[in-house]
Amino acid sequence: SKPAKAVKDVVENAAEKVADFLTPDVPGSPGSAPATVEEPTTPRDPLPPKKEQGAPATVTPTGAETGAPATSKGQQGAHLTTAQGARLRDTDHSLKAGERGPTLLQDHHLREKITHFDHERIPERVVHARGAGAHGVFEAYGTASAVTRAGFLKKGKKTDVFVRFSTVLGSRGSADTVRDTRGFATKFYTDEGTFDLVANNIPVFFIQDGIKFPDVIHAGKPHPDREIPQAQSAHDTFWDFVSLHTEAQHHTMWNMSDRGIPRSFRMMEGFGVHTFRLVNEAGETVLVKFHWKPKLGVHSLTWEEAQMLGGMDPDFHRRDLYDAIEAGAYPEWELGIQVFPDTADQTFEGIDLLDPTKIVPEELAPVQPIGRMTLNRTPTNFFAEVEQVAFHPGHLPPGIDVTNDPLLQARLFSYLDTQITRLGGPNFAQIPVNRPHCPVNDMFRDGFHQHAVHAGVAPYRPNSLDGGNPFVAGDAENAFVDTPVEVARARKVRANPVSFDDHFSQARLFWLSMSPVEKEHIIRAYTFELGKCYEQAIKERQLQCLANIDPVLCREVATGLGLPAPEPALPLADPAPSPALSQVGKEWPSDGRIVGIVVDDGADLDGVRDLRRAVFAAGMVPLLIAPHGGMLGDMPVQRTFATARSIEFDALLVAAAPAPAPDALPARDAKAGAGDTAAVDPRVTLMIEECWWHAKAIGAWGAGAKLLAQAGVSGTPGVVSGDSATEVFTAVQRLMAAHRVWERFPTSVA
Numbered sequence: 088s089k090p091a092k093a094v095k096d097v098v099e100n101a102a103e104k105v106a107d108f109l110t111p112d113v114p115g116s117p118g119s120a121p122a123t124v125e126e127p128t129t130p131r132d133p134l135p136p137k138k139e140q141g142a143p144a145t146v147t148p149t150g151a152e153t154g155a156p157a158t159s160k161g162q163q164g165a166h167l168t169t170a171q172g173a174r175l176r177d178t179d180h181s182l183k184a185g186e187r188g189p190t191l192l193q194d195h196h197l198r199e200k201i202t203h204f205d206h207e208r209i210p211e212r213v214v215h216a217r218g219a220g221a222h223g224v225f226e227a228y229g230t231a232s233a234v235t236r237a238g239f240l241k242k243g244k245k246t247d248v249f250v251r252f253s254t255v256l257g258s259r260g261s262a263d264t265v266r267d268t269r270g271f272a273t274k275f276y277t278d279e280g281t282f283d284l285v286a287n288n289i290p291v292f293f294i295q296d297g298i299k300f301p302d303v304i305h306a307g308k309p310h311p312d313r314e315i316p317q318a319q320s321a322h323d324t325f326w327d328f329v330s331l332h333t334e335a336q337h338h339t340m341w342n343m344s345d346r347g348i349p350r351s352f353r354m355m356e357g358f359g360v361h362t363f364r365l366v367n368e369a370g371e372t373v374l375v376k377f378h379w380k381p382k383l384g385v386h387s388l389t390w391e392e393a394q395m396l397g398g399m400d401p402d403f404h405r406r407d408l409y410d411a412i413e414a415g416a417y418p419e420w421e422l423g424i425q426v427f428p429d430t431a432d433q434t435f436e437g438i439d440l441l442d443p444t445k446i447v448p449e450e451l452a453p454v455q456p457i458g459r460m461t462l463n464r465t466p467t468n469f470f471a472e473v474e475q476v477a478f479h480p481g482h483l484p485p486g487i488d489v490t491n492d493p494l495l496q497a498r499l500f501s502y503l504d505t506q507i508t509r510l511g512g513p514n515f516a517q518i519p520v521n522r523p524h525c526p527v528n529d530m531f532r533d534g535f536h537q538h539a540v541h542a543g544v545a546p547y548r549p550n551s552l553d554g555g556n557p558f559v560a561g562d563a564e565n566a567f568v569d570t571p572v573e574v575a576r577a578r579k580v581r582a583n584p585v586s587f588d589d590h591f592s593q594a595r596l597f598w599l600s601m602s603p604v605e606k607e608h609i610i611r612a613y614t615f616e617l618g619k620c621y622e623q624a625i626k627e628r629q630l631q632c633l634a635n636i637d638p639v640l641c642r643e644v645a646t647g648l649g650l651p652a653p654e655p656a657l658p659l660a661d662p663a664p665s666p667a668l669s670q671v672g673k674e675w676p677s678d679g680r681i682v683g684i685v686v687d688d689g690a691d692l693d694g695v696r697d698l699r700r701a702v703f704a705a706g707m708v709p710l711l712i713a714p715h716g717g718m719l720g721d722m723p724v725q726r727t728f729a730t731a732r733s734i735e736f737d738a739l740l741v742a743a744a745p746a747p748a749p750d751a752l753p754a755r756d757a758k759a760g761a762g763d764t765a766a767v768d769p770r771v772t773l774m775i776e777e778c779w780w781h782a783k784a785i786g787a788w789g790a791g792a793k794l795l796a797q798a799g800v801s802g803t804p805g806v807v808s809g810d811s812a813t814e815v816f817t818a819v820q821r822l823m824a825a826h827r828v829w830e831r832f833p834t835s836v837a
């Protein structure tokens with residue numbers, strides 16, 4: 088039959104057709120002379136490149152390589168389509184046999200939609216799972232040019248950055264304001280390769296050797312049997328570990344201080360923790376520690392605010408960061424370095440620079456500013472940017488190098504390793520937020536989620552087929568050169584240097600550097616955390632650690648726990664305090680601070696209008712709180728008594744004494760016949776009381792001034808009243824510069 092003949096033709100001619108493709112002089116091809124068989128390992132000259140074969144393009148993958156538009160983004164066009172781009176007319180109904188079903192397996196849109204959804208989640212980070220991020224720019228002062236050849240630190244150079252702030256212990260959905268260390272990781276997209284400064288808001292770490300990281304994290308995470316408590320250190324396994332593993336005591340002291348509950352990501356310092364090595368043009372080296380200094384100063388919540396926020400606004404820090412940026416109150420930090428000579432013993436003033444449980448007090452080595460970072464753009468898509476960003480302390484540009492700090496050395500392994508699992512393969516550097524902003528030509532190929540369509544045939548070196556590309560760079564072309572540091576003749580050991588044995592002197596240094604009110608907060612934090620432990624032996628062991636730090640601290644916590652205070656087991660160190668560690672006693676700009684203004688329909692609206700103007704002019708954010716939503720004259724009401732709580736505000740101004748609204752609960756003290764206060768909405772009284780307890784500035788005029796008297800706070804420190812709104816605000820603004828009305832906190836220690 089006809090079809091049978093057609094098949095036969097194809098088959099018969101096939102050999103001939105194939106032969107056409109083969110060049111007769113390729114050894115071994117049909118029709119060529121028998122080849123001398125070479126051993127595959129026999130060296131021979133590489134084949135010359137084919138005529139049209141040049142260097143492959145070195146563009147970063149955008150999709151343009153496939154013919155898709157270079158601007159190719161996740162989505163374009165106004166029409167809903169399938170993942171393959173076919174327009175859809177219905178995405179609300181699955182395809183069924185009749186209105187009442189069953190649903191048909193052939194519904195490719197249903198299957199595609201549900202399958203994609205089923206795979207939307209990726210594993211959260213094993214630590215630092217909860218975070219928030221923002222884009223910005225770093226501008227160098229040029230002051231570091233003498234000590235590093237890093238191009239992004241040359242005077243006036245601007246570099247794009249992406250920052251991710253995080254807590255350490257909690258899961259992705261945990262509350263922002265828990266007591267914990269905060270991550271402060273910055274990606275600098277420099278012209279010479281990405282630099283990641285993967286920092287924390289605490290300058291020391293729990294462990295001196297990275298091999299202990301799984302131990303400290305297992306101890307801090309929820310208990311393995313019940314998986315509680317979430318995002319807390321106030322539990323037995325944490326205190327079990329840190330009381331046994333006493334090198335953790337310095338970091339723990341910072342966590343128990345107000346640093347463990349920051350007011351805002353914008354008001355945190357950042358620390359590179361480890362000592363790094365900088366290399367200049369001449370190849371000379373210095374050792375440095377990196378510091379971020381927030382323009383707004385270092386501020387904290389009170390413990391009660393932090394706990395209330397955990398329920399009322401678990402996203403407080405994330406919201407604060409995004410609100411500030413969107414309001415134009417761009418957060419700023421100065422990057423600074425402490426510089427030390429790169430001596431053979433790598434110590435400075437007796438402090439071992441390779442020990443990550445030690446700081447070098449700023450009074451001994453000042454932090455020298457080298458540039459300024461401004462965060463000015465919130466992410467477009469949280470998952471794409473904040474969740475998928477991948478930092479790594481080994482992402483270093485020429486001019487910045489690592490040291491032998493054994494904690495840093497383990498980190499250099501861990502980050503890439505964990506990201507392969509978290510981001511599903513080795514190609515996550517191609518995710519937009521992770522792409523370097525400079526040419527990449529790395530010879531890495533294939534693998535899961537490969538988005539690049541690499542040109543060329545020779546992803547190996549040396550090659551001639553791609554014209555020798557890629558070429559290695561010489562010193563003159565700014566290659567990253569590992570610093571040829573001498574390695575001492577040594578034996579392989581699993582041991583620390585003797586200097587790492589001092590676990591208490593710097594915890595004591597921190598304690599002695601605190602003001603009385605900060606000491607009081609530390610005492611209360613230890614008492615709370617240990618009070619949450621069940622095991623008596625753990626409390627006693629931690630009290631022994633506190634005795635080795637300071638007898639007053641130990642005594643006060645022991646009293647709170649109802650346990651005897653032990654004697655120190657070691658002679659107490661005698662360090663000079665470092666005033667730079669205290670958060671109290673200075674003045675800071677109040678940009679981006681939130682001022683709550685209590686008003687009602689009878690309030691002095693002209694005064695309120697002036698006040699709002701003055702608050703905006705001071706770079707702060709006024710929020711009107713009224714009995715009802717909508718407008719108050721020509722001003723929008725942002726909060727009602729039902730939606731506002733004191734913890735959102737940095738200061739409170741009271742312009743009215745509103746009568747109880749219908750949705751108010753009875754005043755707490757109404758039954759006790761507290762007189763006039765019962766005639767005021769109890770939520771307003773509560774707001775004033777809470778602001779007072781939390782040591783916030785309070786101001787009032789008009790009817791509001793009377794209310795302060797009724798609440799029993801007028802005439803106390805940090806409470807001002809006056810005739811006009813703006814006069815009161817001027818006084819409140821001065822109080823806010825000190826952050827809190829510190830004298831309102833009771834202190835039992837000197």
Ligand code: HDE
Pocket residue numbers: 212213214215218251252253269270271272285286287292296297298300358359360361476477478494495497498501502503505506
């Ligand atoms: Fe990390 N750390 N870390 N860490 N770390 C991670 O990497 C690790 C340490 C820090 O916003 C992980 O991608 C080890 C010190 C921040 O994405 C992981 C050790 C400092 C972030 C990891 C440390 C940090 C991480 C988890 C001890 C301050 C969040 C997810 C040797 C200088 C980065 C990831 C972000 C994240 C390992 C100690 C800061 C598992 C092994 C010290 C800010 O690789």
